[in-house]
Amino acid sequence: MYLHGTSRINQQGHLEIGGCDAVELTKQYGTPLYVYDxxxxxxxxxxxxxxxxxxxxxxxxxxxxxxxxxxxxxxxxxxxxxxxxxxxxxxxxxxxxxxxxxxxxxxxxxxxxxxxxxxxxxxxxxxxxxxxxxxxxxxxxxxxxxxxxxxxxxxxxxxxxxxxxxxxxxxxxxxxxxxxxxxxxxxxxxxxxxxxxxxxxxxxxxxxxxxxxxxxxxxxxxxxxxxxxxxxxxxxxxxxxxxxxxxxxxxxxxxxxxxxxxxxxxxxxxxxxxxxxxxxxxxxxxxxxxxxxSIAGEAGTTLYTVGSVKDLPTIRKYVSVDGGMTDNLRPALYQAKYEALLANRADEPAAEVVTIAGKCCESGDLLIKDYTLPAVQPGDILAVSCTGAYGFAMANNYNRIPRPAVVFVRNGQSDIAVERETYEDIIQRDRLPSHCTTI
Known part of the structure; x- marks a missing residue:
């Protein structure tokens, strides 16, 4: 993955953005997480x-x-x-x-x-x-x-x-x-x-x-x-x-x-x-x-936690993350392409070709197809670069998935810009009409 702006690989082998360790950001704010430089x-x-x-x-x-x-x-x-x-x-x-x-x-x-x-x-x-x-x-x-x-x-x-x-x-x-x-x-x-x-x-x-x-x-x-x-x-x-x-x-x-x-x-x-x-x-x-x-795009990185891994020998290896088309609709909407790395093992050499899948109940919820990464394991932190434009802007609650938090990082300091949605946020405008009855 090409490193934009202040992004670099630090001495721990972690991705660092704006002087903030990406792994530590996920511990503090959770994933998925939009990080802006x-x-x-x-x-x-x-x-x-x-x-x-x-x-x-x-x-x-x-x-x-x-x-x-x-x-x-x-x-x-x-x-x-x-x-x-x-x-x-x-x-x-x-x-x-x-x-x-x-x-x-x-x-x-x-x-x-x-x-x-x-x-x-x-x-x-x-x-x-x-x-x-x-x-x-x-x-x-x-x-x-x-x-x-x-x-x-x-x-x-x-x-x-x-x-x-x-x-x-x-x-x-x-x-x-x-x-x-x-x-x-x-x-x-x-x-x-x-x-x-x-x-x-x-x-x-x-x-x-x-x-x-x-x-x-x-x-x-x-x-x-x-x-x-x-x-x-x-x-x-x-x-x-x-x-x-x-x-x-x-x-x-x-x-x-x-x-x-x-x-x-x-x-x-x-x-x-x-x-x-x-x-x-x-x-x-x-x-x-x-x-x-051109102002926001390269400044944004989305951090995910890897979950299930499905290996189909001679066909494809699917690596699923805890986000997807709910936080980045562009790949499904018009086949947008991205680069990525493992933020917690950013200095390790590439070892396998994988397809990054989202968690939504759609076969088309694929963030990156056929991409080379180190051997991916559940719990790894995946960083997808250049998600600053039309990621958060198009974020949605498909499958009733809460939208991620947004943080800005600069000079080693991180500041929350948008709080992570909760399940309570998702249903706060739902209503059960008084005339509804149960059978």
Missing amino acids: EELIRNKCRSYVEAFKETGLQFQVAYASKAFCTMKMSQVIMEEGLSLDVVSGGELYTAIQAGFPPERIHFHGNNKSIEEIQMALDVNIGCFVVDNFYELELLNELAGDKGVIANILLRVTPGVEAHTHDYISTGQQDTKFGFDMGSGMAFEAVNHSLLLNHINLLGLHSHIGSQIFDTTGFKAAAERLSHFLIEIRDRLQYTASVLNLGGGFGIRYEEEDQPLPVKAYIHAIASAVKQLLGERSYPLPEVWIEPGR
Whole structure:
């Protein structure tokens, strides 16, 4: 397993993260356990800010909280000076409860409810990313009822398909997200926005996909959006102050993944925007981006305890752990791949090929297929790397399994960020209606 951030193998032969021995963490907090390397998160945030500063552009980096959203994470993002994008009332509520400045919050989503929009208006968030005509009209009406003006970006689909899984490609024409540029829908949305009394159009937004390893898609999106900005300036006399090119920057889950340095992505985007808009004397807008996975993903490690081992000679050896698709849905959802090691025997050589199975009552609950580890024994601690994005965020109670605890580690200290669920937590909203009878 590749060791990210502050992770290392200590003198006891144990995995260590943020100066904390992983084996000791499991003794203190139990398993499964999400462990976040806080120093790595902060360094990732700073790398985006520093890369943008080198470009000379005005900018805003907003952490995409759908990747991993807790009050502690919101606090770290706030302290690093980033903005925050949310996609639900729950994420917005979490951020506000953590004390995140509402003026640095952007609200995404293709079907925001009336209650969610009203909540966001009440706390005076910085910007709505409007996804469709229904939302545009609804937001204008609700803002009017409150006597305020809502800042918006219009999400447009530039027709760029990034090299990613079909389920996480969002910039192509056939998608539930945004106003299509190719059909004229996006132009109509801009024109209509400018006529609404309680809407202030800041500019445009696009997002072309996730887990992207080159700059081609970003440059293509920047080119198409720049041409569109010029078109609406010339036809509607409107000049945008913001151009948001979304996120999707890839991370290393396994050896074959080769993401670019943060600087390469940012400089490519900045160069394309400067050149294309500069050639047409267009005032350079503030450029926004929304990294999520690339900030949280590599910082997360999930620790499990090994239970049963089933050996089928000449076929497969199954090693089962005390978690699975309830704490990491990605392998079952879109065949995501991971690396792992035995945290309590991290310095031992590989000895066998095994398949890591979860404990859920599903044949498809497999975390890692055909992976080489030292000879695994019940009671070993398995560490799966790069689970920081969309692990906790997608965690569920299938089979009524409690969700794991979350701890942040830094400089040898561990702090609980989310308590482990209990069985009592799982049934706390269950009710036995009074009219039910037993037979």
